[in-house]
Amino acid sequence: MDMHRREVLKAGGGATLYTLLAAAGFLKPGDALAQAWNKGAFEAKTLDEVVKALGGAAPAQSKDIAFVQTPDIAENGAVVPIGVSSSVPKTESIAILVEKNPNALAAVFDLPAGTEPTVSTRVKMGQSSNIHALVRADGKFYVATKEVKVTLGGCGG
């Protein structure tokens, strides 16, 4: 390869540089798939802060985002299945947020072209809360919200 890359690696360690670039907003999460962990977004407390940390402005409500296999009432807050399916064209990433958790953001999934905009996982919920599904499509943010009631919290000791 070229010398420049070597110099950069020597200068600061690739990972550190990458983190700095990502934090400064030079790299969008979708650009490189082995991306650095977005610390700011995961420390944010509210939906608006998360969107900001992910590099967007106020998200629009969307009816094209659906929750699949997501219960209205979860018996055990430690294991709440959440599935999100987006029919917004050009969906690039899907994030799952739990409004009343200590840190709202639970997960961000970056979807390269060819991957269907449907993901499901399981999250912890401290208490009954709104779940937000945040979708980035063509650079814009869209959100859908669903309330999930929890009968037994998942964050207790």
Place this chain on the structure above:
Amino acid sequence: MADPMRIRASVVGDATEVKVLMNHEMETGQRKDSAGKVIPAWFIQTVTATHNGKPVLAAQWGPAISKNPFLSFKFKGGAKGDKVQITWVDNRGDKRTDEATIA
């Protein structure tokens, strides 16, 4: 080294459905032990999936993902016999990669 993941990949219609079950504590950093000391956070931060070496999913996770995480997603273009590889990295820098063949 952590325990292996269980990965199941199967062709459903024109897409490949991948289901992964990982073995990880996913400690939030919010809990306290019996002596009242905070148990340090320990959770998977990034998950990447590739199909025949081409990335099909990249995820960043916070500690709010459940213990022994489950993940499922679908991508187009997989065929029987292809390899799907999943890698996770946690906040202590531990990582694990496992591979499955599409059935």
